[in-house]
Amino acid sequence: MPAKVTKIWISVLGAIWAMGLLVPLSPALANATTGSTKVKSATIDLTGTIKKLAVEGTCYQLAADNGQKYELVGKFPKIDGTRVRISGIPKSDMVTICQVGQPLQVKTVKVIK
Numbered sequence: 001m002p003a004k005v006t007k008i009w010i011s012v013l014g015a016i017w018a019m020g021l022l023v024p025l026s027p028a029l030a031n032a033t034t035g036s037t038k039v040k041s042a043t044i045d046l047t048g049t050i051k052k053l054a055v056e057g058t059c060y061q062l063a064a065d066n067g068q069k070y071e072l073v074g075k076f077p078k079i080d081g082t083r084v085r086i087s088g089i090p091k092s093d094m095v096t097i098c099q100v101g102q103p104l105q106v107k108t109v110k111v112i113k
Contacts, residue, residue, distance in 0.1 A: 041089045043107060046070070052080035059098030062086060069101030076106045083112040 048064035050072070060078060062070040073096070076086065091103040 041091065043087055043089055044104075045085065045087050046104075047085050047112070048083070050077065050080065050082045050084060052078070053098070053100055055100055056097045059096075059100050061098075061100045062104065070104035071096055071098055071101045072106055073103050074106035076109045077111060085110045085112060 046062060046064045046066070046068075048062045048066075051061045051063050053059045053061055060072045060076065062072055062084070064070060070088075070090070072086075072088075073091070073094070074088070077084070086104070086106055087108040088104040088106045091105055094103040094105075096103055
């Protein structure tokens with residue numbers, strides 16, 4: 001009798017172990033019922049001044065007129081002190097080397113004279 005009980009417990013533990021291994025493989029199933037967890041960031045429009053910073057080589061930051069600091073990513077004028085209107089997407093899921101503000105993926109830039 002004890003051998004039969006042992007076999008049952010081994011079977012139960014084996015099933016629990018197998019389910020534990022399958023859990024990481026099932027995010028698609030979880031998203032099918034709960035929906036996607038990704039949130040798209042909205043484009044924002046900012047006015048400010050481009051700052052060239054001597055951090056980890058050279059980094060560029062937008063000192064926005066609203067008091068926020070953004071690390072610029074993408075194409076933009078790399079000239080310290082340039083006043084600009086920038087349209088971009090804040091990237092909260094991005095890590096940069098400079099870490100001088102929230103990364104902002106630049107979409108459009110207009111230099112203000």
